[in-house]
Amino acid sequence: MSILVFAESSEGKFKKSALEVVSYGKELAQQMQTNLVVITAFVEDTSELSKHGAEKILIGKSDNLKTADASVWADYVIAAANQESASVIIFDSSANGTYVAPMVAAKLQAGFASNVVAIPSSTAPFTVKRKAFSSRAFNFTEIKTSNKVIGLAKNSFGLKENPTESTVEEFSPELNAGKIKLESVEKSSGKVTIADADIVVSGGRGLKGPENWGMVEELADVLGAATACSKPVSDLGWRPHSEHVGQTGKPVASNLYIAIGISGAIQHLAGINSSKVKVVINTDPEAPFFKAADYGIVGDAFEVVPKLIEKLKEFKAQNA
Amino acid sequence: MKILVCISHVPDTTAKINFTEGDSKFDNNGVQFVINPYDEFVLTRAMWFKEKQGATVTVINVGNPTTEPTLRKSLAIGADDAIRVNTDATDGLSVAKQIAEVVKNGSYDVILAGRESIDYNGGMVPGMLAAILDYTFINACIGLEIDGTNVTATREIDGGKEVLSTSLPIVIGGQKGVVEEKDLRIPNMRGIMMARKKPLTVVEPVAFEDVATSKSFEKPAPKGAIKLIDANNISELVDLLHNEAKVI
Ligand SMILES: Cc1cc2nc3c(=O)[nH]c(=O)nc-3n(C[C@H](O)[C@H](O)[C@H](O)COP(=O)(O)OP(=O)(O)OC[C@H]3O[C@@H](n4cnc5c(N)ncnc54)[C@H](O)[C@@H]3O)c2cc1C
Ligand SMILES: Nc1ncnc2c1ncn2[C@@H]1O[C@H](COP(=O)(O)O)[C@@H](O)[C@H]1O
Numbered sequence: 225m226s227i228l229v230f231a232e233s234s235e236g237k238f239k240k241s242a243l244e245v246v247s248y249g250k251e252l253a254q255q256m257q258t259n260l261v262v263i264t265a266f267v268e269d270t271s272e273l274s275k276h277g278a279e280k281i282l283i284g285k286s287d288n289l290k291t292a293d294a295s296v297w298a299d300y301v302i303a304a305a306n307q308e309s310a311s312v313i314i315f316d317s318s319a320n321g322t323y324v325a326p327m328v329a330a331k332l333q334a335g336f337a338s339n340v341v342a343i344p345s346s347t348a349p350f351t352v353k354r355k356a357f358s359s360r361a362f363n364f365t366e367i368k369t370s371n372k373v374i375g376l377a378k379n380s381f382g383l384k385e386n387p388t389e390s391t392v393e394e395f396s397p398e399l400n401a402g403k404i405k406l407e408s409v410e411k412s413s414g415k416v417t418i419a420d421a422d423i424v425v426s427g428g429r430g431l432k433g434p435e436n437w438g439m440v441e442e443l444a445d446v447l448g449a450a451t452a453c454s455k456p457v458s459d460l461g462w463r464p465h466s467e468h469v470g471q472t473g474k475p476v477a478s479n480l481y482i483a484i485g486i487s488g489a490i491q492h493l494a495g496i497n498s499s500k501v502k503v504v505i506n507t508d509p510e511a512p513f514f515k516a517a518d519y520g521i522v523g524d525a526f527e528v529v530p531k532l533i534e535k536l537k538e539f540k541a542q543n544a
Numbered sequence: 545m546k547i548l549v550c551i552s553h554v555p556d557t558t559a560k561i562n563f564t565e566g567d568s569k570f571d572n573n574g575v576q577f578v579i580n581p582y583d584e585f586v587l588t589r590a591m592w593f594k595e596k597q598g599a600t601v602t603v604i605n606v607g608n609p610t611t612e613p614t615l616r617k618s619l620a621i622g623a624d625d626a627i628r629v630n631t632d633a634t635d636g637l638s639v640a641k642q643i644a645e646v647v648k649n650g651s652y653d654v655i656l657a658g659r660e661s662i663d664y665n666g667g668m669v670p671g672m673l674a675a676i677l678d679y680t681f682i683n684a685c686i687g688l689e690i691d692g693t694n695v696t697a698t699r700e701i702d703g704g705k706e707v708l709s710t711s712l713p714i715v716i717g718g719q720k721g722v723v724e725e726k727d728l729r730i731p732n733m734r735g736i737m738m739a740r741k742k743p744l745t746v747v748e749p750v751a752f753e754d755v756a757t758s759k760s761f762e763k764p765a766p767k768g769a770i771k772l773i774d775a776n777n778i779s780e781l782v783d784l785l786h787n788e789a790k791v792i
Contacts, residue, residue: 239702292699292706292708293680293710294671294681294683295674295675295680295681298675318702319683319684319699319700319701319702320701320702322667322683322684323671323681323683323684324671325668325671326636326667326668326669326670326671326672326675327671327672327674327675327681329637329668329672330637330640330671330672330673330675330676331675333637333755334755335635335637335755335756336636336637336668336672336755336756337756338665338666338667338668339665339667351759353762354665355665356663356664356665356761357555357561357662357663357665358557358662358665359764360561360763360764361561361563361761361762361763361764362761362762362763362764363664363758363760363761363762364758364759364760364761364762365756365757365758365759366756366757366759367755367756368754368755368756368757369755369756375667403680403710403711404680404682404708404709404710405708405709405710406706406707406708407696407706407707407708407709408706408707409701409704409705409706409707410704410705410706411701411703411704412703412704415703417702417703417704419702419703420702420703422791423791423792447792459725465721471557471581471662472581472720472725473720479791480785480789480791480792490557490558491557491558494557494662500789500791501785501789501791503781503785504770514770515770516767517770518767518768518770518771518789519770519771519772519773519781519784519785519789520770520771520772520773521772521773521774521775521778521781522772522775523775524775527775528775528778531778532778532781532782535778535779535781535782536782536792538779539782539786539792543786
């Protein structure tokens with residue numbers, strides 16, 4: 225028996241969410257008194273996996289893995305699960321994690337729980353706590369099959385170091401070529417993306433116009449944050465649609481969300497419920513956001529934000 | 545082209561979230577149910593394929609009779625017919641199995657679903673369905689063109705997007721972008737009248753076993769009161785974020 229974690233790499237490096245699932249897998253392996261096996265592909269340096277607890281690391285190098293077809297990746301993970309007699313297979317909630325995990329579950333006829341936020345509250349029966357209703361509630365799900373698949377919600381477990389001697393093996397199961405052809409990729413270069421960001425700085429209609437986003441970007445820069453916006457802001461064309469967060473936009477599960485000139489409508493909050501700490505800056509003390517946030521400043525963004533940037537710069541200088 | 549659109553029947557986003565029966569069930573009391581927002585996007589795209597490319601569009605829900613108004617609404621938006629598989633939707637895999645059965649019997653070659661249901665937030669039915677049927681799967685789809693049997697789809701990835709090409713049959717997990725929000729359709733009077741006459745077939749489920757079961761629900765701990773910081777004392781915010789919240 226073992227626990228199998230799929231750790232996605234990008235350009236030879238592991239994303240934080242990949243190391244988070246490894247950290248989670250290690251804790252679960254300890255709880256279930258078994259080993260942690262990590263499956264990945266196209267990486268040379270696996271030291272980060274060892275640091276977070278991988279006992280065994282399987283690395284794929286097959287050309288067939290250079291595909292955008294999730295079903296090939298599903299077969300790849302299943303081959304590893306079979307070889308390692310994995311009882312629990314764990315994915316992160318990245319775009320690829322959420323693409324592959326359900327296919328693995330169906331192919332194995334395994335029970336699947338997505339958006340899981342904690343180590344199982346019990347392993348017999350196997351019960352996990354997960355997010356539901358756009359983070360407005362938690363749901364306890366019992367997985368009944370002997371094979372289990374888990375999708376871990378982003379930023380729900382955090383990183384835990386657990387330095388371990390790992391064995392590293394090349395893993396090359398037979399795979400089909402896949403049926404999807406990748407035509408082109410467009411990445412917003414150089415910028416922190418909402419999906420990866422620990423901190424998100426978001427602006428609403430209170431900022432009056434696109435010409436005022438300079439200070440939002442500067443604040444994001446100082447914090448190493450991604451920028452986001454409310455729906456009307458993207459509808460008005462002040463900011464790109466990819467920045468729109470909320471019920472009909474992107475979900476944000478950052479550690480810190482700073483909302484500037486956003487009223488806090490329920491459809492907006494639906495997208496940010498999973499963010500841990502929320503800060504609101506708004507002139508109107510009656511704005512609904514003040515009920516949802518942890519810290520608030522009643523004040524004019526055009527005065528508050530420049531001061532906040534200045535104070536943060538001082539803080540960074542002292543703590544550098 | 546025979547399109548099947550999977551419609552999940554969910555509480556409206558503004559609905560109060562409460563639970564009954566020892567926190568084991570969602571409390572429907574006074575809650576308005578709607579077509580899952582992600583499904584509305586793919587349904588609207590299906591209407592385009594119907595009008596521009598002569599596709600037929602069937603909508604399906606796995607659920608008990610209370611979901612029928614949601615299916616009727618989909619018919620009013622323009623679907624040709626509806627199917628309800630008569631069983632309570634429990635775990636994702638059994639829902640996918642029920643839908644797969646209907647796909648096989650009706651030889652649908654395009655299955656459109658939403659990326660996730662906003663109630664249970666599973667994000668699993670479309671991928672499972674594709675795996676069961678051995679159809680190609682594209683998730684987080686934000687653009688979809690079908691020309692004969694050729695499919696071109698745009699998928700959202702972390703920090704960007706990619707354009708993919710493949711061929712039918714296909715399962716799509718779609719979201720905003722497949723159509724824009726301004727293009728979503730609200731049923732008009734004529735659509736509502738016509739929907740009454742369109743066929744809504746109830747089929748009985750195939751045998752299945754639950755593999756994952758929802759046991760109970762819990763509401764998040766009530767949030768502590770907000771800490772207000774004086775606009776003239778911004779360094780206090782920096783201090784709180786560093787020392788108390790530990791996020792910077
Ligand atoms: C079906 C549906 C889906 C929706 N989906 C989404 C969604 O996904 N995401 C989303 O964001 N919205 C969504 N909405 C819209 C939502 O209901 C709100 O209309 C929207 O979030 C409001 O955006 P806002 O806060 O930027 O603007 P406003 O509501 O106009 O708020 C502006 C705020 O800025 C404050 N302000 C003004 N001047 C200043 C200043 N100088 N300094 C500081 N503060 C200032 C004001 O006090 C006010 O609170 C949806 C609506 C519907 C009906
Ligand atoms: N009971 C159901 N009946 C029909 N379609 C469903 C049902 N549940 C989920 N779906 C479809 O699968 C998508 C993803 O749902 P889920 O996996 O439950 O998050 C939804 O957007 C629907 O398109």
